Amino acid sequence: MFYKNAKLKKKVSKAKLTFTNFDASMNTELDDAIMPFKTAKISYNFNIKNGSLKTGYGFKKICLPKYSTEGEREIISPSGEIKRIWFFKYYNATLSEFTNMLLIYSTGGDIYSCMIKDDAPFCSKILNSVYSNGIPNAINYRLNSKDSMIFSSETDGMWVYTPNHVTTQIQNAPHIKSMCIHYERLFAIVGGERNRLAFSANLDPTDWEEDLTSGGFIDMQDERGGLSAVISYNDYVYVFRDYGVARISAYGDQSDFSVTQLFKSSVKLYGNTVTLCGNKVLLLARDGIHIFDGYSTKKLNLGIDSLFNGVNNDGAYGLYYNNKFYLACRLNFNDGESIGCEAYNGGYINNALIEYDLNTNDVSITRGIDISSMLALDDENVSKLVATFNGEHSNKIGELTNDGKLFGMVLPKKWTSPKSSMGYFGKTKHLEECYIKTKTDCNVKIETDKHTKTFIVKGSNISKRVKLGAYGEQVQVSFSVNEDGDVCISCPEIIIGVSA
Secondary structure, three states: OOOOOOOOOEEEEEEEEEEOOOOEEOOOOOOOHHHOOEEEEEEEEEEEEOOEEEEOOOOEOOOEEEEOOOOOOEEEOOOOOOOEEEEEEEEOOOOOEEEEEEEEEEEOOOEEEOOOOOOOOOOEEEOOOOOOOOOOEEEEEEOOOOOOOEEEEEOEEEEEEOOOOOEEEOOOOEEEEEEEEEEOEEEEOOOOOOEEEOEOOEEEOOOOEOOOOOOEEEOOOOOOOEEEEEEEEEEEEEEEEEEEEEEOOOOOOOHHHHEEEEEEEOEEEEEEHOOEOEEEEEEEEEEEEEOOOOEEEEEOOOOOOHHHHHOOOOOOEEEEOEEEEEEEEOOOOOOOOOOHHHOOOOOOOOEEEEHHHHOOOOOOOOEOOEEEEEEEEOOOOOOEEEEEEEEEOOEEEEEEEOOOOOOOOOOOOOEEEEOHHHHHHHHEEEEEEEEEEEEEOEEEEEEEEEEEEEEEEOOOOHHHHHHHHEEEEEEEEEEEEOOOOEEEEEEEEEEEEEOO
């Protein structure tokens, strides 16, 4: 009697890959082989809350409170491109109360005002074609017992705006790149070569006479490069340079001023991102986000440093709001996709908004938004993050939303795992089925070293089962949503068979 040779079947063991909680951060730095599968290799336009993927941030046209009735009014932006906005608080003697307003700079050099609480949606011009050559700086100051806004730029000089009074030009003021108030003096980086820090007379930021009883200057010419930002912090004036930081002790008489060059940086520091966040300073350098403690900077280990590789962030902008550091910047996603502003024919300066939570260290990225500046609008009537934009939305003022849309356009959302052997090195994984609960339609993409498959999962209030039929030694999983709606993807579970 003869028997056919029976081919022995490989033993296959079953395993579950469960995303019980999506990690609230991502990591582009670690090798995929050692990353936890629930930590994203890249994630954008999702908010991760309570372990689920939810609708991310967006922007809509700014709305401000009405004065006579409940509700809000949509503000009609001034004509032209909006490049900067400021919050101005002043005491209104007629009403015997503080009155708050937005001040808005548009290309062409005009500056407009818009009351925070009002019934009219319009803006009124307060300066006509003054800053036609560049974006001015602005700072709120009480001058001659009146609340005023001081404007200055690198090209068009200094003007002082006081509501219900004549707006005046300060003839002998320097052309200013960055400025701050410190012990009743105005300290300012002079434009041009950017090697001089000027300071005004005590108690008068409009007096720039250079003598021992009025104003003066400090020159800094060494290998640390140009001066880019100045702030008042912890009783000192700090000057952030292209490649270092200087500390100035500036109390009372200027003859007692002293300057200390704290350190020399090996990477460029971006001045527009220097942001006072409570009791610390955060800023962007060429190699990532740094924290400054008054003596030195230290790069934060946020796991996203590679996204800054090979990009110019001279147009980046920082803001502190609601105990979070927001950074509008340019990131290198290096994935061949064009999201939002990245597809705009005119190109883009920034393409992302990073949110860094100072309490939890969580990081989220909103991709496809070209922000030019931001403002924390926070008073007794309203609390909002407000922004201006480059490109196709440069004529708008926007406020941050939680609807995942940029002025009505849905921003595509994506979460991608590392490509991993999932702890079974050298063994083939058979991805059999996936259970997933999603409120909106979503795409589940499975990539292995053998093939790629994409599955459309319809939105539902109950978990759905999807047959996968994929296999390979290295596995990567992506979840993406391209539709409007209340996104919530939770507890995906993938059943795999592992060949012995």
